Amino acid sequence: MDKTFKALIVSEKDDSIISSIEDWSVDRLSEGDTLVEVEYSAINYKDALATIKNGGVIRSYPMIPGIDFSGTIIETTHEGLFVGDRVVVTGQGTGVSHTGGFSEIARIPGEWIQVVPQDLDLKVAAFVGTAGITAAQAIHRLESVGLGENKEASILITGATGGVGSMAINLLKAKGFNNITALTRKKSTDYLDSLGVQHIISTEEMLENTRPLQKQSFDYVIDTIGGATLEAILPKISYGGGISLCGNASGIKFSTTVLPFILRGVTMFGIDSVQLSTEEKSVLWDTIKETITKEMIDATIANEISLEDIVPVTKQLLEGTHSGRTIVKIK
Ligand SMILES: NC(=O)c1ccc[n+]([C@@H]2O[C@H](COP(=O)([O-])OP(=O)(O)OC[C@H]3O[C@@H](n4cnc5c(N)ncnc54)[C@H](OP(=O)(O)O)[C@@H]3O)[C@@H](O)[C@H]2O)c1
CATH class of the missing domain: 3.90.180.10 (Medium-chain alcohol dehydrogenases, catalytic domain)
Known part of the structure; x- marks a missing residue:
């Protein structure tokens, strides 16, 4: 050419x-x-x-x-x-x-x-893109620690109005989960309301308590921002719960204690969708195609x-x- x-x-x-x-x-x-x-x-x-x-x-x-x-x-x-x-x-x-x-x-x-896939158009494929694959992988990892049958499980999504956050909300809603909390810095809730989340929490509210173990508020978390907010989230994850850590929009550093892990058995998954093989991505595309x-x-x-x-x-x-x-x- x-x-x-x-x-x-x-x-x-x-x-x-x-x-x-x-x-x-x-x-x-x-x-x-x-x-x-x-x-x-x-x-x-x-x-x-x-x-x-x-x-x-x-x-x-x-x-x-x-x-x-x-x-x-x-x-x-x-x-x-x-x-x-x-x-x-x-x-x-x-x-x-x-x-x-x-x-x-x-x-x-x-x-x-x-x-x-035959029944997906090119615009939808780009719409899903890395954001959708990352969200699907984050959900898939949490399924290995029990995210599944209980549609009432309390799920927190951070950076909720972002690409990965929005796609995570969409995919979870399509799977029938109905207790989703979106964490956002934005004042307007219009966009998150239109996605249909059940609860919205501000970053300030999340950061209020800094004790190493707090009330068990979230069974599962998909975090796209990292930093100080992640520090505040870990002590609030329920016994046996899990978190998929996808991003660093608010910073790459965080400090924590071992307590959520050794006293509550919390599992933390690192998510990297960039280097997934096409075979691994195919499995995620199939799930996305069915839910979108x-x-x-x-x-x-x-x-x-x-x-x-x-x-x-x-x-x-x-x-x-x-x-x-x-x-x-x-x-
Ligand atoms: N691990 C992987 O394979 C993978 C793949 C894709 C993306 N990522 C990472 O995931 C993150 C999100 O990516 P994206 O494409 O979804 O980005 P995006 O569309 O820009 O969304 C990021 C969201 O995070 C919040 N945010 C932005 N800047 C912030 C700040 N300084 N402090 C706190 N919150 C902030 C905002 O949500 P609110 O206004 O609602 O708070 C924003 O909408 C990025 O760090 C990206 O690098 C990782």
Whole structure:
């Protein structure tokens, strides 16, 4: 393919990071055996970090961010993949060390590619993206410590208006859980009300008590923010409960005592959806496909934007003022 196409490029100039839409060619993309015409991408926290200096995400410039994308294969030599296949890519090096999905064309190793199930459209695949896979993995881990039959189990989701948080709420609701608490810094509860959570708690309220063991308030937790809030949550997890730790939107450090673990048998799972194999992701995609509904998608999609509008939205993610998932219609 020798014609040029548009991509969002982040580059380093005079000790700062600049983002611009440029005409690129295939030979400038990272190596891979498969070319995909990208139709949709979505904006994740990691994409936002990719646009700033010291974001800790991109080590070599110029780079095309976009850790998720869906589209159609236009060239491939990868065994088992065919021209015309509708595909989705999430994680691995995509948009970080390997040119990603904020581009009309992506070149990608076939082993990172997931063929999209027949009954899922490409927009929904990008909507789910890394956020959905991460939320599904977090839930899957908690199922191993008892999250399941008891639909009254008390479940806390932090960073609740974010991509991972919203997808976790959606997936849990679809499984019938009806005692979900959303932790948010936002003053307005409109968005979380529309997702249908039962309770909303502010960060300030969560941070009020700092004793090493507190009232057992949450059976299961999906945490996307880490930091001091995580410190305040661990002492409130019920006996035998569990927490899936997915993110660090509020910080990478936390300190705790051993008490929740040795006196209440709490289990803490580290979640990394980036390096999951396509086989492991397939299992999660199947669960997601069965649970996702149009109402859920309508309630969670904040915006559908074009390549040119990505940077202002990444700023909203970094400021913590964004809610839900912004989808990027690439072509
Ligand atoms: N482990 C993995 O494989 C994996 C995969 C995907 C994402 N992640 C991580 O998960 C986290 C969430 O990702 P995302 O894509 O869902 O991001 P997002 O859409 O930006 O959501 C993050 C949410 O966290 C809250 N938040 C943001 N900044 C905060 C701050 N300074 N202090 C406290 N809360 C803050 C906000 O929710 P409220 O306003 O409602 O409080 C925000 O909506 C990120 O740390 C990301 O790197 C990890």
